[in-house]
Amino acid sequence: MSDIDFDSIEFATDPDSILSGLRKENGLYPYQFPDGPKVWLVTRRKEVEEVLTSANVFQVSPATKEQSYKNNPFSEAIPKPMHLLATDGFQHKKLREPLEKFFTIEILENYRQYITDEVKKLLSGWKKGESIDLAKNFSYPIPVKVIAKMLGLKWNEHFPQYAISLQMVKTYPEDHLKNVVTFHQIIKETIEHKRIYNQGTDIISVLLNAGLTDEEVLSVSLLLFIAGSGTTASLIIQGLREIINSGNAPDHQLTDKILFRTPPANSAFPRYVHAEYELSGTKLYQGDLLIVILASANYDFKDSDDPLKSYFSFSKGIHHCIGWYIAKMEAEIAFEEFYRFFPKSKILSEEWFSNVLSRDIVSMKVELG
Template sequence: MKVSEPLEPARKVIFNPFLASFKSDPYPTYHRLQESDPVHKSSLNGAWVLTRYADIKKVLRDPRFRAEQLSGRIAAKSLVPRAAGDFAPLAIATGTWLLFLDPPDHTRLRSLVGKAFSSAEVERLRGQIREMVNQLLDQVKDRERLDLIGDLAAPLPVMVIAKMLGLPAADLDKLRHWADELSRVVDPLRSLGDYEYLNEVAGEMIDYFRRLIGERRLALGEDRLSALITAREQEDKLSENELLSICIFLFVAGEETTVNLIGNGMLALLRSPEQMGQLQRHLELIPTAVEEFLRYDSPAQFTSRVATEDIELGGKTIGAGELVYLCLGAANRDPAQFADPDHLDLARSDNRHLAFADGIHYCLGSILARLEGQIAIEAIVRTFPDLKLSPEPLEWRENIILRGLKSLPVTTG
């Protein structure tokens, strides 16, 4: 077979994110699509699926593609005859999630919120994050078996965001539970029953933050919640519902990216003993290693856009109003962009991955997620020099947008 020939005819390429084989390892499917059908019309919901780096980067920067409106998806679910209510709590909770907004709303809200995630502000957290990681590791360092997700990766980002907002440590467990559950709303193929459950979760989270914001208004401090309450941009400020939604968004987005970065990164290391040894000998590679983990097994596999007009791409016409899934995970394994893309290379120098997307929707919390990942992974590698994967099968979470393990069991000696 010639190199220029597709691996198999386009009609035989199956994109089914519900298959167990896909959840375990989606990358062979991505490569087949890149080779033979890079602008793929899915049979699941009629959406387009893009898998090539160049196409995805182009769409992320093209204003003719707007963000998918999560509010529209929620509204559509509420119109189902057997739906319980209008999903108002869920609509409020997700109303200002930046990845589902376009200018001018996106520009305004990002300006009001973004100051908390600048390089300078995040750098001030370095010492506190290191203390949190050490605290979590102190609780498990003498064990022979542990779960890197449940014992470290999952608690850490909730601790960090709670500290930023000045929330009580006693609330960490319920905040983590709420954030973990509500992250499922980004999955476009959830059932009506899922939406009804998530609406209840959203209501609980709204009640919590409404009470907390009311109390904080009476006693403002140096925390980021106080800063959000008083945030202004040219006489503009956050409304009450916007403030509630932003607080919820910080937990959901902050948790998912960091948990999956640490979990997927450590899994890749544990499956690559040579790379693990290299990192243990050269801890100065931690920053480039984290970039490689983000590329190699991206925490967010997809983001979505909607075409505002008929647009030609890859020899096909994406019609106005049609939904497009941009497969960030595939873009980051594209051999046209990355040399030997399926090889984990902790010293990879040219690593302009799209794990945090690109353009105006580039991840607001990317600096914080990187810092958390760097500190946590370095601490794990230092603390457990003989870390090994446990033999039990790994389970991936039920989410086609986000890629992360339910648990990562390991042995320490």
């Protein structure tokens, strides 16, 4: 079934209409990417969890000499494999441990008022009757501002565009590489400054205090900036679409509904097989490549399970999303405040983006009301 169209509007808006068929056929499905490698799509909950939690066998690091970090979806944006989504074992632990001390609920709650103030500031500048692209003017700027503050970056009005370029550079290098190079330099200069005058409590300062090298801090900072902007923006804009289409105030489950039904991350980062292993009745060999479809595992639940409490959208195992709490906080604040300001808005047009890795609404023009 190599004709699966992960780029289609059907997959973007209703992924299980396609994924349910894959789960029925096999928990491990052979798939040939157009002009790309052959992979195994992991579609059922049991096998998805097994791959994500068996870190000795299934790793994000290449398993053979022929394989390379160049195949990592972020290789153009993050030049060296020194970040959480390119490392396993000791190196991953070295990078993650200082971050876990920062990404506690207690510390992250300190950002709640800042997020609320930024959302209100943006919304208060608009008027009912205006036409606004909520994707470009709201769902992206807010999480970019938050992750920039968390990293300890001095705000730059071009940051939202840099965030988009970091995600799109692998697909359209001629359009985005210049922005990526510029942003790399901004991060490098920030690291150099903080290494000399390191008095902050921001993420870059925490990483430097933990003894990480400049290259490690750069790679981790770039990843957090990408992940902290793109996936959160997708979550926010999808929730706003739900609020506008329903005409109802957001309930306390809206964020989880979006994460379950149409998660910003369709799949976990590709896993290489590092030792012979049998999964779902299929023999796997060193070097085989697996794509773990999180969006499929979400729908593969028992009748006794609550799908809003057992989804895989933040992944599992050692690569579980470290920023899950702040992402949900940003979305919930954005939903509440937008409805309070503009409860009777109308969607004029929308443009979706989707592939095997992610989904987003890249444009959603709205008449505010």
